Amino acid sequence: MGLRPTGTASLPELPPPRIGNLRGGPGWGKVFYERVICGPQPKGAPMNRRSFLKATGLSATALPLARHLSLAAGEPPRPNILWIMAEDICPDLSCYGAKGVHTPHLDKLASEGVRFTNAFTTGAVCSASRSAMITGFHQNYIGAHQHRTPKNDKKPLPYGIKPIPHLLEEAGYYTCLMDRKTDCNFVTDRPFFVGKDWKERKADQPFFAQYTSHGTHRRWNRDPERPIDIKDVEIPPYYPDNDYVRRDWTNGLEQIQLMDRDVGSLLRRLDDEGLADNTAVFFIGDHGRCHIRGKQFLYDGGIHIPMMMRWPGTVQPGQVSDDMVMSIDICATILNVAGVTPPHELHGEDLLRPNRSEREYVFAARGKMDSTHDAMRAIRSKDFKYILNLMPERAYCQLNEYKERMYPMLALMNVMNMKGELTPEQAHFMAAKKSQEELYDLRTDPHEVHNVASAPAYQDTKRKLRAELEKWREKIKDQGVSDEFRQGGWPSTYPTRTLEEWEAKVEEWRAYLFDGAPHPRTKENIHGSRSGP
Numbered sequence: 173m174g175l176r177p178t179g180t181a182s183l184p185e186l187p188p189p190r191i192g193n194l195r196g197g198p199g200w201g202k203v204f205y206e207r208v209i210c211g212p213q214p215k216g217a218p219m220n221r222r223s224f225l226k227a228t229g230l231s232a233t234a235l236p237l238a239r240h241l242s243l244a245a246g247e248p249p250r251p252n253i254l255w256i257m258a259e260d261i262c263p264d265l266s267c268y269g270a271k272g273v274h275t276p277h278l279d280k281l282a283s284e285g286v287r288f289t290n291a292f293t294t295g296a297v298c299s300a301s302r303s304a305m306i307t308g309f310h311q312n313y314i315g316a317h318q319h320r321t322p323k324n325d326k327k328p329l330p331y332g333i334k335p336i337p338h339l340l341e342e343a344g345y346y347t348c349l350m351d352r353k354t355d356c357n358f359v360t361d362r363p364f365f366v367g368k369d370w371k372e373r374k375a376d377q378p379f380f381a382q383y384t385s386h387g388t389h390r391r392w393n394r395d396p397e398r399p400i401d402i403k404d405v406e407i408p409p410y411y412p413d414n415d416y417v418r419r420d421w422t423n424g425l426e427q428i429q430l431m432d433r434d435v436g437s438l439l440r441r442l443d444d445e446g447l448a449d450n451t452a453v454f455f456i457g458d459h460g461r462c463h464i465r466g467k468q469f470l471y472d473g474g475i476h477i478p479m480m481m482r483w484p485g486t487v488q489p490g491q492v493s494d495d496m497v498m499s500i501d502i503c504a505t506i507l508n509v510a511g512v513t514p515p516h517e518l519h520g521e522d523l524l525r526p527n528r529s530e531r532e533y534v535f536a537a538r539g540k541m542d543s544t545h546d547a548m549r550a551i552r553s554k555d556f557k558y559i560l561n562l563m564p565e566r567a568y569c570q571l572n573e574y575k576e577r578m579y580p581m582l583a584l585m586n587v588m589n590m591k592g593e594l595t596p597e598q599a600h601f602m603a604a605k606k607s608q609e610e611l612y613d614l615r616t617d618p619h620e621v622h623n624v625a626s627a628p629a630y631q632d633t634k635r636k637l638r639a640e641l642e643k644w645r646e647k648i649k650d651q652g653v654s655d656e657f658r659q660g661g662w663p664s665t666y667p668t669r670t671l672e673e674w675e676a677k678v679e680e681w682r683a684y685l686f687d688g689a690p691h692p693r694t695k696e697n698i699h700g701s702r703s704g705p
């Protein structure tokens with residue numbers, strides 16, 4: 173596929189059903205399995221399904237068949253699965269080394285299993301990322317990449333793909349959504365989940381529960397129990413370092429502390445009910461942080477997430493993995509835990525798979541955000557990030573009502589940019605247009621502020637990454653950008669306000685951040701846009 177910004181709205185032809193077992197494909201190594209999974213089992217540890225099969229000599233490939241059989245006398249129960257998500261969060265937890273924040277419950281969870289330091293979502297906003305995560309497929313492949321697709325425009329999943337709660341339900345699991353959020357850009361013939369709480373399951377029925385801790389989505393609450401001093405946090409260099417920015421940043425970290433306690437309560441319930449030993453727990457962010465240049469964009473602030481997994485008796489505790497993993501890997505892994513084979517091979521990889529090879533690249537895409545039209549694609553290795561801007565003619569900070577209503581830093585950075593007070597690294601994101609290509613050398617530029625796409629020394633690297641990105645775009649049947657999409661959406665006029673208007677917004681935010689004033693209006697109508705979430 174070339175870089176032509178054209179495409180149609182129709183989905184591609186149906187691919188052939190996958191034949192055979194998910195675990196049988198080529199290209200897998202044994203690195204992860206040996207290093208992270210299946211460490212020595214503690215003496216006297218409870219035997220779960222996997223260790224039972226291991227002990228009895230059954231191969232892992234026996235798992236999918238076993239789901240059709242009734243449990244024999246003495247066979248251990250199938251593991252429960254608890255998938256915990258936090259909204260809008262990068263790895264800003266103390267176990268990841270984030271400054272100022274204290275997250276003992278998630279730190280403990282990480283210490284009891286494996287913590288991934290290079291985990292990324294495939295999208296940078298709720299519905300696109302969650303559509304991918306609940307199916308195991310990149311969101312563009314399933315036509316679910318536009319946030320938010322209007323209700324009447326949502327289509328069923330193509331190719332016979334099913335959301336994983338349906339696959340687990342069909343395998344006998346009790347599935348429950350313990351909050352109210354699924355937020356996907358497709359429709360299904362029945363709700364994703366059967367119930368609301370694992371306590372409603374039948375006796376001896378395993379459960380698959382999903383819970384999102386929503387507080388980390390703006391607006392944030394302060395943490396009176398453990399307030400954080402703004403002097404104790406670390407501000408990325410792409411933001412101005414002043415008290416206004418530090419206060420906003422710190423408020424986000426205090427909300428993360430509240431989320432940590434929320435997750436701690438849920439984990440304590442597993443303990444109290446005697447379920448922890450036979451429950452695989454996943455914790456993940458649904459995409460990056462809700463700050464300017466984070467959520468909605470493909471820099472690490474938008475796609476780098478915390479991710480951890482605990483499964484007593486199977487996943488060795490105290491592990492830290494720097495493997496390149498994606499949020500959609502959780503789907504394949506959960507299906508493995510449950511012993512379920514999906515009808516088509518997922519884009520995500522089963523992290524528990526023996527002989528799994530280490531992935532070199534992860535990929536992400538950005539499409540419509542509410543009614544803000546833009547399109548980006550990204551490939552990331554441990555050393556480099558390449559971003560292809562399919563609509564470089566639009567500003568990064570073109571109108572998006574959500575950001576205008578919710579991000580104090582957007583107002584401040586607009587003012588500082590108009591006054592020429594930003595550093596070049598900070599001003600980059602406030603430009604009226606984008607470069608078509610962005611390349612960052614993460615070895616020397618982990619904050620992605622020095623675009624080296626035009627530097628002679630990086631041309632070979634850029635060509636290689638661009639070629640790999642194009643291969644991926646073909647794989648996901650990327651439809652690119654249609655002329656209609658390019659011209660549509662909210663007004664692309666930039667800047668979105670005058671200096672005086674932005675200065676007035678800064679004062680509103682300053683009163684909110686420092687003086688306890690109410691949150692600025694959240695329903696204002698900007699340039700004729702409609703209010704969107």
Ligand SMILES: [Ca+2]
Pocket residue numbers: 259260297298389458459
């Ligand atoms: Ca979210």
